Amino acid sequence: MSDPITFATASPRHGLPFLFAGQIQKEFFVNEAHALVDALLHPAIEGVDITPPSAPVEGECWLIGDTPTGAWEDHAGKLAAYQAGGWIFAPPRDGLRVLDRATGQEVLYRDGWQRPVTPSEPTGGATVDAEARAAISELIEVLIVSGILAQG
Numbered sequence: 001m002s003d004p005i006t007f008a009t010a011s012p013r014h015g016l017p018f019l020f021a022g023q024i025q026k027e028f029f030v031n032e033a034h035a036l037v038d039a040l041l042h043p044a045i046e047g048v049d050i051t052p053p054s055a056p057v058e059g060e061c062w063l064i065g066d067t068p069t070g071a072w073e074d075h076a077g078k079l080a081a082y083q084a085g086g087w088i089f090a091p092p093r094d095g096l097r098v099l100d101r102a103t104g105q106e107v108l109y110r111d112g113w114q115r116p117v118t119p120s121e122p123t124g125g126a127t128v129d130a131e132a133r134a135a136i137s138e139l140i141e142v143l144i145v146s147g148i149l150a151q152g
Contacts, residue, residue, distance in 0.1 A: 013093055035088050039081035040096075047102035056082040063098065063113065064089075077113065099147065106147040118149040 010017050016036055017029040039061055046053075050065040052072050061081045064072050071087050072080055079090040079098070092109035100107050108114045119140060122133045143149040 015091070031084070032088070035081065035083045036090055038083070039079060039088065039090055043079060043096070043098040045079065045098050045100055045102075045107075047100060052080070052087065056087075058082060058084075061098075063100070063107070103150045104144075104147055105150040116143075116149055118144065118151075 016033040019026050019029055038059075043061060045061050045063045048063045048065050050068045050072065052062075052070050053060070059082065061079055064075050064078050064080050066076050068074070068076050075089045077092065079092065080087050081090065092113070094110050096109040098107050098109075099105075105115060121137050121140065140149065144151055
């Protein structure tokens with residue numbers, strides 16, 4: 001017979017709390033885990049800010065900026081999801097992608113939050129190639145519509 005698996009108190013990747021036999025108030029731990037899964041499963045943020053909104057709506061999620069204040073203090077760079085009348089915080093892991101509803105852009109976490117910069121459309125030059133410029137402009141537009149680049 002193999003040895004039983006011994007779990008820590010939370011999952012290693014997202015810190016989802018585990019239950020233990022005889023644990024008091026199991027519903028608190030289950031509800032916390034479900035709230036974190038709800039925020040992380042298909043994350044979409046309202047935008048990036050350092051101050052919590054004054055009247056958040058249930059399910060609202062934000063990316064906390066570099067110098068947070070108020071209820072977000074000490075949670076820079078984390079996702080803040082408003083659930084059950086309070087904020088829950090999820091630290092990002094490499095590979096996490098969120099949709100920024102404010103810009104329509106997808107943001108990637110890889111050793112910090114990464115946003116591709118939208119290039120300028122080509123201008124100037126001694127020789128103007130209208131077809132090349134049109135193709136570059138179309139590529140930029142496709143990347144914007146795909147959520148890879150932000151609208152200029």
